[in-house]
Every structure is written in structure tokens, then in C-alpha cells.
Amino acid sequence: MTRKLKTSIVHDLLVNYAGSERVVESLTNIWKDADIFTLVDFLNDEEREIILKGKKTKTSFIQKLPFARKKHRKYLPLFPLAIEQFNLSGYDLVISSSHAVAKGVVTSSSQLHVCYCHTPIRYAWDLKDQYLKETNLDKGLKGWAANKILEYIKKWDLKTSSHPNYFIANSKYIAGRIKRLYNREAEVIYPPVDINKFEVETKKENYYLTASRMVPYKRIDLIVEAFSEMPDKKLVVIGHGPEMEKVKSKSSNNIEITGYQPFDSLKKYMRQAKAFIFAAEEDFGIIAVEAMACGTPIIAFNKGGITESVIDGETGIFFNEQTKDSIIEAVNKFEMRRKDFDAGCIRKQSEKFSREIFEDSIYSFVSGKLKEFYK
Secondary structure, eight states: OOSOOOEEEEEEEESSOSHHHHHHHHHHHHSTTOEEEEEEEOOOHHHHHHHHTTOOOEEOGGGGSTTHHHHGGGGGGGHHHHHHTOOOTTOSEEEEEESSSGGGOOOOTTSEEEEEESOSOTTTTTTHHHHHHHTTOSSHHHHHHHHHHHHHHHHHHHHGGGSOSEEEESSHHHHHHHHHHHOOOEEEOOOOBOGGGOOOOOSOOSOEEEEOOOOGGGOHHHHHHHHHTOTTSOEEEEOOSTTHHHHHHTOOTTEEEEEOOOHHHHHHHHHHOSEEEEOSOBSSOHHHHHHHHTTOOEEEESSBGGGGTOOBTTTEEEESSSSHHHHHHHHHHHHHHGGGOOHHHHHHHHGGGBHHHHHHHHHHHHHHHHHHHTO
16 A cells, blocks of 8 residues: 555543553654544643644544533443444544543454553443442442443443454553453553653652552552551652542541642652552553652552562562551561662663653554555
């Protein structure tokens, strides 16, 4: 094929600048002329410039539904229908960035569809109970109906797992889930981390740090419980979300809860913390790599994508159970071995996950598949 290929990028939701949107940012860096499709787009001007280079998106009918800006997740039952209504017939290359339904876009055998999968849709698989609770659909007749809808979405998700020609996973952990749930193989390309926005600090202050959106699976409450039983150790908690009051109720005088912090403030806390605490079973864990870019060691739960970026005993310490006692034991172990951790070595490990490496890797992968597809 000698003509220029027409490309589209499909992303589930554009509502803020988080981990999956960083992938879209890189995709628009590489495929500058691509058209962008998404169920809803509520980015502010600054986010739009960073992620989309100011470009307008093509959105679904959900964009115009009542209260969609704040309540778009309640329209989850309509997500499959909405994503399937996008007309992508004019594109040669379709790249989906999917943590929900984007991979389910309809393509033909004459189009190459590559899916960068952040995770198979967690609402339908392992975070169903959390989704029902957060949307107040966990009880009564509404709860029964919601369960039926999620069962439908799970079946739809499985059926549409055949749509992409190729899957790329953001970690070996997610590649394993793709294989287990979809019976599909996936190339692993770790997501982009803006390493160059962080600087190493060797003189650490006397506090530990955790930072996250406060939702149940992040287990910020567990970290707070653990430090409430270590009154001689200071913990700083950054973030906001539906778990905020629960987290506050478990805190003690040695714990400072700051709420949301802008990037420069968050970076300062990261650079000066003596260690970053990470208790979630996460797909990858970009924020932990950002902390490592500051030369800050990680104390993390030994499961999920975090095990692929943190080296136990070199750039951090793992704990094996999501319990406060396991966190306490890991913190005490870190205190005894604190001098063993070298900020420069920790920074070097973080550089393996740079945006430049991501963009080179994904461009090389897609280009290779294009040559095979259109030879």
C-alpha cells in the first residue's frame, strides 16, 4: 500500500488526565493526523492540549445524555451500544486504548485493529462489587438489575475480545489476564512515564508518603490503619475520592491528609519522602515509577504490575498480604535496611519505563504489523 494510511484512535472516556490518557497522549504524538473517538469528552483546555494537541474528538450519544459530565459511569449499560455505533469504515489502522469497551469497536477484515489494553473491563470482572457500591446499585431490585446488566457486559466483553487483530498489554500481569479471560496472546509494552519531569533528591525527610485516588481497591485505608499503630512514624496521604471520610476516620495524629495536590506539590512530597507506600493490586502503577524517578524507594504489595517495576531489596520492599500487620512488618524492615537503598540506582530503574521507550516500542510494533497486514 503506497498511499498514506488513515488512522483512528479510540479511547473509552476522556474526562481527566490519568494513566490511560497518558497512553493517548503518546498515540497522538506518534500518529499526529489520527482522528480520535471516545464515548465522552469532558477535558478542560489544558488537558486537551496535552493529550490531544488541541484536537476535537468524535463522541458518542452518551455525551449528550443528562448529567453525563458527572454521572457518565451510570450509563455503563449503554457503553457497548455506543462504542459499536462509531463508523470506522474509512480507516486503515484502528488503535484502541481500552480499559472498558474501546476494544469492541466494529472493524472489518480489511482494517488493522491493534488494542492497547490497560485491563479487561474491571466493572464486569473483578471490581463488580466496587462498581455497584459506588453507584448505589448494590441492594434491592436495582441491585438485582445491575447484576444482570454486568453479566451481559461480561458476555459482550468476551465476545468482542476477538475484534482486535493484536493485543498489547500494559504489563505481564495484564497479559496474563488477557490470556486467562480472552484466551488471546498479548505483547507487553509498559505505559509511558514522564521520567524527565522528576529529579532525584538524596536528602530525604522523615516521613512516608502515599498518593492515590481514594477508591476501595487502592487500600489507602489499610495504609492509614497501619501507620495509626506506628505513632512514631509520620505518614502523608495525598488524594481525594469517595473513600476520603473513611480514611480520615482511621487516621491518627502522626498522619497528615492533604487532599488533592497540584503536580509541583506532589513532586516535592515524592522527592523528599523516605519511602512511598503502595498497597493496591494494580495493573501497572505509574505513580510508583514516578516516585522511583525521584530516587524514592517503594514499599509495595507483592502482586500485580508493581512487581515488574520494583526490584525487591534494590528499589523497594514488598509485603505479601493486604493487611496492616504486613505493612507494619515491611516498614520496620525498611527502617532496618534504609541505608541499603541508593537513590541513583532507584532512578536508573525508573528510566526503563520512560515515554520515549514506550513511543519507540509501540511505533515499532504497529509498523511491523502494518507491513505484514498490507504486504
